[in-house]
Amino acid sequence: xxxxxxxxxxxxxxxxxxxxxxxxxxxxxxxxxxxxxxxxxxxxxxxxxxxxxxxxxxxxxxxxxxxxxxxxxxxxxxxxxxxxxxxxxxxxxxxxxxxxxxxxxxxxxxxxxx
Amino acid sequence: xxxxxxxxxxxxxxxxxxxxxxxxxxxxxxxxxxxxxxxxxxxxxxxxxxxxxxxxxxxxxxxxxxxxxxxxxxxxxxxxxxxxxxxxxxxxxxxxxxxxxxxxxxxxx
Numbered sequence: 001x002x003x004x005x006x007x008x009x010x011x012x013x014x015x016x017x018x019x020x021x022x023x024x025x026x027x028x029x030x031x032x033x034x035x036x037x038x039x040x041x042x043x044x045x046x047x048x049x050x051x052x053x054x055x056x057x058x059x060x061x062x063x064x065x066x067x068x069x070x071x072x073x074x075x076x077x078x079x080x081x082x083x084x085x086x087x088x089x090x091x092x093x094x095x096x097x098x099x100x101x102x103x104x105x106x107x108x109x110x111x112x113x114x
Numbered sequence: 115x116x117x118x119x120x121x122x123x124x125x126x127x128x129x130x131x132x133x134x135x136x137x138x139x140x141x142x143x144x145x146x147x148x149x150x151x152x153x154x155x156x157x158x159x160x161x162x163x164x165x166x167x168x169x170x171x172x173x174x175x176x177x178x179x180x181x182x183x184x185x186x187x188x189x190x191x192x193x194x195x196x197x198x199x200x201x202x203x204x205x206x207x208x209x210x211x212x213x214x215x216x217x218x219x220x221x222x223x
Contacts (some may be wrong), residue, residue, distance in 0.1 A: 004156075033211075040123075040215060041117070041215060042117060042118075042120070042202060042213040042214055042216050043157070043202065043213040044117070044213070045211065045212075048209070050209065056209075058210075059212075090157070092156070102159075103159065103211070105156030105157050106156050107154075107155055107156055108154070108155070108156055
């Protein structure tokens with residue numbers, strides 16, 4: 001089954017404790033992206049990757065890092081989480097960077113930072 | 115970062131009613147997309163629009179790409195309980211996808 005998977009689905013952590021949210025897709029997609037969703041603000045792009053070893057900042061990259069060493073994986077790293085990073089996070093992928101209409105979303109990761 | 119203005123923020127309607135929501139921007143987009151998000155899940159694409167003035171239907175859903183390329187609307191006809199969810203518009207320009215703030219739809223039997 002074609003899908004985007006994220007782990008963990010739920011995470012509660014404390015300020016300053018490094019964490020990684022994994023994202024994996026099995027569709028051989030070139031483009032992958034991370035979004036955060038906050039009430040009243042919709043989805044805002046954090047980082048995106050047009051292909052392996054190519055990553056770029058989205059609209060809200062501060063406090064986040066990403067890497068794209070393999071085509072299928074695009075982990076989101078919070079080196080020193082803070083409470084304002086409490087949010088619902090979505091990973092997404094599409095065939096290419098120009099085919100956004102084919103963007104598939106993962107099920108989401110709800111992160112709480114205390 | 116830029117966001118799209120989407121209205122209304124929420125709607126409470128009775129089953130069988132028609133629904134309209136729209137999205138506006140101060141910038142031009144090349145593509146307009148409409149997504150639906152069910153509780154506890156990620157957004158799912160409903161309709162994609164590629165040309166100014168384009169009117170596209172998907173079952174009971176109809177969406178239009180505004181002539182100015184700065185707006186789009188989505189209509190849902192004869193709503194049913196499973197239409198409940200959050201609807202997002204999104205505009206695409208170059209390699210960026212910008213989302214609206216969402217319209218939360220509640221349908222009562």
